[in-house]
Amino acid sequence: METAMSSNTLVIRKDENSTEPIKLDYVAVKSAAMTLRAINHKLRQQIVKLLNENKTMKVTEIYVKLRLEQSVASQHLAILRRANIVNTVRDGKFIHYALNPDKIASVAKFVGDLVNANTESKNN
Secondary structure, eight states: OEEEEEESEEEEEESSSOSSSSEEEHHHHHHHHHHHHHHHHHHHHHHHHHHHHHHHHEHHHHHHHHHOHHHHHHHHHHHHHHTSEEEEEETEEEEEEEEHHHHHHHHHHHHHHHHHHHHHHHHO
């Protein structure tokens, strides 16, 4: 197996007969890990579910519905926003939150591919 590495990317070949390199971009891995960490929290999962049910909500509506302190809701929404899981639209002094369906779809595909690849490697 041949291996090459730059500062942010690992490039390997499965075996000596393989022509297709496998590239592992560490910056992309860090971004994916941040996204998965953002979703892998019970309270943030509740926020995502609530936004899915209501399509768009203000911070006030979210913390009242979930019975949270405003600061707690805001902190968790900021994490979801940084991970691009929610979109925001400002309306005067209010910020409306909504799910980013494209990001959620890409996360679901990524996780599905990761689980399937893991299952396939165990079967080989």
